[in-house]
Amino acid sequence: MASGRLDLDGNLIKPMTICMIGAGGFIGSHLCEKLMAETPHKVLAVDVYSDKITHLLEPSGGVSSPSVDRIQFHRLNIKNDSRLEGLIKMADLTINLAAICTPADYNTRPLETIYSNFIDALPVVKYCSENGKRLIHFSTCEIYGKTIGSFLPKDSPLRQDPAYYVLKEDESPCIFGPIEKQRWSYACAKQLIERLIYAEGAENGLEFTIVRPFNWIGPRMDFIPGIDGPSEGVPRVLACFSNNLLRREPLKLVDGGQSQRTFVYIKDAIEAVLLMIENPSRANGQIFNVGNPNNEVTVRQLAEMMTQVYSMVSGESPLDTPTIDVSSKEFYGDGYDDSDKRIPDMTIINRQLGWNPKTSLWDLLESTLTYQHRTYAEAIKKTTSKSTAC
Ligand code: NAD
Numbered sequence: 001m002a003s004g005r006l007d008l009d010g011n012l013i014k015p016m017t018i019c020m021i022g023a024g025g026f027i028g029s030h031l032c033e034k035l036m037a038e039t040p041h042k043v044l045a046v047d048v049y050s051d052k053i054t055h056l057l058e059p060s061g062g063v064s065s066p067s068v069d070r071i072q073f074h075r076l077n078i079k080n081d082s083r084l085e086g087l088i089k090m091a092d093l094t095i096n097l098a099a100i101c102t103p104a105d106y107n108t109r110p111l112e113t114i115y116s117n118f119i120d121a122l123p124v125v126k127y128c129s130e131n132g133k134r135l136i137h138f139s140t141c142e143i144y145g146k147t148i149g150s151f152l153p154k155d156s157p158l159r160q161d162p163a164y165y166v167l168k169e170d171e172s173p174c175i176f177g178p179i180e181k182q183r184w185s186y187a188c189a190k191q192l193i194e195r196l197i198y199a200e201g202a203e204n205g206l207e208f209t210i211v212r213p214f215n216w217i218g219p220r221m222d223f224i225p226g227i228d229g230p231s232e233g234v235p236r237v238l239a240c241f242s243n244n245l246l247r248r249e250p251l252k253l254v255d256g257g258q259s260q261r262t263f264v265y266i267k268d269a270i271e272a273v274l275l276m277i278e279n280p281s282r283a284n285g286q287i288f289n290v291g292n293p294n295n296e297v298t299v300r301q302l303a304e305m306m307t308q309v310y311s312m313v314s315g316e317s318p319l320d321t322p323t324i325d326v327s328s329k330e331f332y333g334d335g336y337d338d339s340d341k342r343i344p345d346m347t348i349i350n351r352q353l354g355w356n357p358k359t360s361l362w363d364l365l366e367s368t369l370t371y372q373h374r375t376y377a378e379a380i381k382k383t384t385s386k387s388t389a390c
Contacts, residue, residue, distance in 0.1 A: 005039070005278075008354065013278050015040040019087045021078055021124060022097030024049040026221045027138070027213070030270050031095070032056055036071060039274070043071045044087050047098070050075065051228075052220050079120050088127040093277065095136045096124050100186075102222065104234035107182040107335035117189035125193070129200045134207040134284070136276060139194050141167065141214040141291065141342050142187040145175040150340040168345040169212070169287040182335035194287070201285060209276050209283040214291025214344045218266030218364065219371035227379050234332075241303055242372045245310040246380045250324040254331045257300030257323070260341040264292035265359035265367075275353040282352045289344035292357035295364075296343060302361075309365045314373050 005013045018035070022028050024047030032053050035041050045053060050073050059068050078084055078098055088094050100109070100116040121137070128135040149164030158164050166172075174191050176184040200206035222239035223229025224246065234240065244251045272290045276283040297305065300323070307322045328336040349355050 007279050008275070008282060009279075013039075015042070016092040016277075017042045017044065017090060018277070019044045019046065019091035019094040020097065021046045021084075021094065022099065022138075023047050023073075024052055025097055026052070026218075027216060027266070027270075027273075028097050029053050029220050030218070030266050031097075031273055032071060034270050034274060035277075039278075041070070041277075044091055045071055045073045046076055046078065046084070046087060047073075048075060048077050078124065079115075084123060085127045085131075088124070088133055089131050091133065093134045093136065094124060094128050095138075095273075095277075096121060097138045099138070101140070102234065102236055103183070103186075104332060106184070106186040108333055110182040110185040110335075113185045114189045117186060118193050121193045122196070125197055125200055125206070128208075129204050129206040134209075134280060135197065136209045136211065136273070136283075137193070137197055139190045139210050139212050139287075140187065141212050141289065141344065142339065143174050143191045143194065143212065144172055144339070144342065145184065145187055146177070146339050147341050148173070148175070162343075165341050166293075166343050166345050167289065169289055169348055177337045180335060181337040183332075183337040198287075207280065207284045209285075210287040211273065211276070212287065212289050212344075213264075213269065214289060214342055215261050215263045216266050216269045216290070217263050218368050219375075221266075221368075224372075224376050224380070226383060227376055237299065237302070238368070241306050242310075242369065242376075245306060245314075245369070246372065246376050247384070248316070248319060250319060250321050251303040251307065252326045252331060253300055253303060253323050254326055255328045255338070256325055257303060258298055259338050260296060260298050260343075261302070262291050262293055262296045262343055263302070263361055263364065264290065264295065264357050265364035268292065268357040268359050272349060272353065272355045275355055279353060286348065286352055288349045288352075289346065290349060290355075291342075291344035291346075292359075293343050293346060294357070295361040297361065305361065306365055306369065309362065310369050310373070313366065313369045314377065 007013050023045035029052035100113050106113050144167045147165040149159045197208050201208050217238045222235035224243050225231050225233050241251050269290050303323050307318050311318045
């Protein structure tokens with residue numbers, strides 16, 4: 001196992017204990033895998049679910065076996081469990097990933113969204129601050145809201161000027177819609193917890209790092225409705241489109257799929273998080289955008305590329321009508337709104353950690369859709385044949 005590993009300044013990295021809250025989710029599962037495979041660190045994995053990390057917790061099989069004694073699962077809900085403080089005290093570093101973070105919830109379950117992203121994170125910040133423990137907190141690129149450029153006239157040449165759309169951690173404003181657009185409940189709760197953490201740093205010396213992920217995608221993201229999640233559930237865009245492709249249904253494009261997004265491969269992004277974990281003197285006190293500005297597409301283009309890649313991976317020809325348009329009201333309900341465009345500025349993460357994303361959108365979709373096909377195609381066929389037999 002990795003010993004004698006050096007940080008970016010040439011110092012020996014000491015093994016540490018990490019309390020990872022939300023370790024059973026998409027990002028947490030990849031981070032646990034990375035820590036077990038490539039580092040000597042221990043993980044106290046906190047979550048209400050463990051399905052995505054069972055391969056690391058079981059004593060048999062593959063990559064998992066050397067990790068078993070370095071990862072411990074604690075099934076607890078941070079809303080109401082007194083064991084939380086003890087776990088934070090036992091660790092050198094706490095990473096908080098726990099959140100409700102699917103857009104379909106922001107306007108339909110705004111109270112739970114606000115509680116989960118702000119109120120439930122408060123004790124984590126407090127225990128870290130009071131016990132002198134380092135905190136890496138997961139925020140979101142949604143906290144930038146809309147770009148300044150989106151308020152310019154449609155034909156303004158300034159819309160092409162990066163100064164009006166590139167999102168910078170230390171300069172860009174956070175621009176949200178009105179309160180009745182409840183979509184912004186998530187972004188606003190994340191913004192307030194960022195401000196609180198920043199203030200704990202300024203007033204009480206909390207050592208913190210804030211991560212703003214820009215659409216990290218890859219295997220194990222969310223669920224496929226009716227297979228490993230509720231039939232009526234609406235996961236994030238990657239799983240929604242995967243579900244449509246697996247079921248041979250047209251992909252639903254909300255409001256024409258005109259929003260622009262940048263997508264980064266989860267494995268590239270996890271490299272950035274590992275650099276933060278192991279280089280505290282470069283990461284403390286920083287807010288980092290983590291995304292891939294080279295992988296920008298409209299959601300419509302994403303749907304088209306996923307259709308092409310899935311056809312290659314599955315050997316099935318695409319449908320004659322691969323996409324259909326739906327309104328945001330029909331798809332998400334009242335109170336939905338959206339950011340137009342999200343391009344991360346990479347200056348700070350480049351300067352502090354020398355990190356750059358590597359994987360192209362085509363390549364990351366190829367490995368992700370290969371995983372989706374291998375994991376779900378048979379199960380979907382079975383449920384479809386059952387329902388036709390009834
Ligand atoms: P995820 O939903 O897959 O993982 C979150 C995990 O937290 C889940 O396993 C959930 O069970 C757990 N959790 C939630 N509330 C909990 C509670 N009260 N007690 C214990 N566990 C709880 O989401 P993810 O994609 O892994 O995202 C992790 C973090 O990164 C979130 O804070 C999210 O807002 C942020 N983020 C992610 C992305 C992305 O691209 N994936 C983008 C922006 C922000």
